[in-house]
Amino acid sequence: MSSNANADDSSHETTPEPFIINEAAPHRIVIVGGGAGGLELATTLGNKLVKSGRVSVVLVDRSSTHIWKPLLHEVAAGSMDANSHQLEYAAQARWHRFVFQPGELKGLDRERKTITVGNLVDDDGIELLPQREIKYDTLILSIGSITNFFNVPGAEKNAISIDSMHQAEHFRRRMIGLCVRADQAQSQLNIAIIGGGATGVELSAELRNTAEVLGAYGLHNLDPHRDIRITVIEAAPRILSALPERVSVKTTELLNRLDVDVLTDAKVSEVQEHAVLLANGTQIPADLTVWAAGIRAPQILSELGLPVNRLGQIVVSRTLQTEIDPNIFAFGDCAACPWPEKNSTIPPRAQSAHQQASFLFNALKKRLDNQELPLFEYRDLGSLVSLGRFDAVGNLMGPLIGRAMFIEGVLARLLYISLYRMHLVALHGVIRTCADTVAHWLRRKTSPRVKLH
Structure with missing residues (x-):
């Protein structure tokens, strides 16, 4: 993973010192979507730029917790207890100096540079937070994707x-x-x-x-x-x-x-x-x-007045900026970013979101310094497919290999597991990730291999 995503390990071992977002900060960055890419970007910006006082960062998500989406099939099968792998957005915000605002994106006013976030209600239908507006100087959309049923009856x-x-x-x-x-x-x-x-x-x-x-x-x-x-x-x-x-x-x-x-x-x-x-x-x-036959972008993206493709993804340039507004960026599954080498768009994968999050951190620093933005270059590192405890297969690609290399068995399984660990390093740093890995291993030794209730 990129070294730009390293977190302050010591912040988890002692109570973090309280901090106040500077309302007079020269630049307000609002990230909508706390998936793999959005949360990594918010964490890195909080560690590196909010701490220096250059910006304030707000993360908006309709859920209160984060889990790495490629793990959901294990949760569905019962082979992973989600409670031990979820991360509270509010806690991550506290540890890494950004602000978390719960709620669903409802609208965008580009002239006033505000987004509308829906109200928040509890399980009994009682309103906890009203609908509200959040101002931005730079808006970053990273709200992922949803299932595409292709209008198949039933x-x-x-x-x-x-x-x-x-x-x-x-x-x-x-x-x-x-x-x-x-x-x-x-x-x-x-x-x-x-x-x-x-x-x-x-x-x-x-x-x-x-x-x-x-x-x-x-x-x-x-x-x-x-x-x-x-x-x-x-x-x-x-x-x-x-x-x-x-x-x-x-x-x-x-x-x-x-x-x-x-x-x-x-x-x-x-x-x-x-x-x-x-x-x-x-x-x-x-x-x-x-x-599990396909994905599309959430409907709200087609209602913001931004250019979208046939899947509802926001069309962006290689700087990840939208075609009609340089103050709005989009990345991850919800964005259609050109991939010139393949004459297509960047595939909706976790590695794409991670690479784009790292790219955006550096691009935003240049934007703050009024420098020309670089162009995003996607590096296809290959793909891995896990068959649980039975096996894993995949292909690796990269400049050191020079070609696609087929892998399977223990090596493929270890590399598959390492993808998740690299995501955790981006969020928590090396020390806490190692500690969490040991804790999860011990928990699995004393718990059923599937969740039974």
């Missing part, structure tokens, strides 16, 4: 997407409840995963692991391979179509070994309550259906 109603912690936990509770019911009735449970990208593939493997573990915790009538049928449905000729074919072929072989059915060239025409219908007339039984 998909949004009958399939569960895994875009958020709430959705992942909802899926996990439904799955465990259905497993208990199938165990008592000694019947088969059918799980259909629509979408053969990284999320769908990784979820299928984690679910097979969960099925095997549940048998050790009381579901003795349920054979994890015979009674829990998992089917991955992909419209393209192969799964992981965005990755090299060798990775796709190897992953398909591994899933077959796990008794996961892989259907390719299978276009979904309708999602019913207990079945998935394909365009060729085939009907796939499904007691539980997951939609």
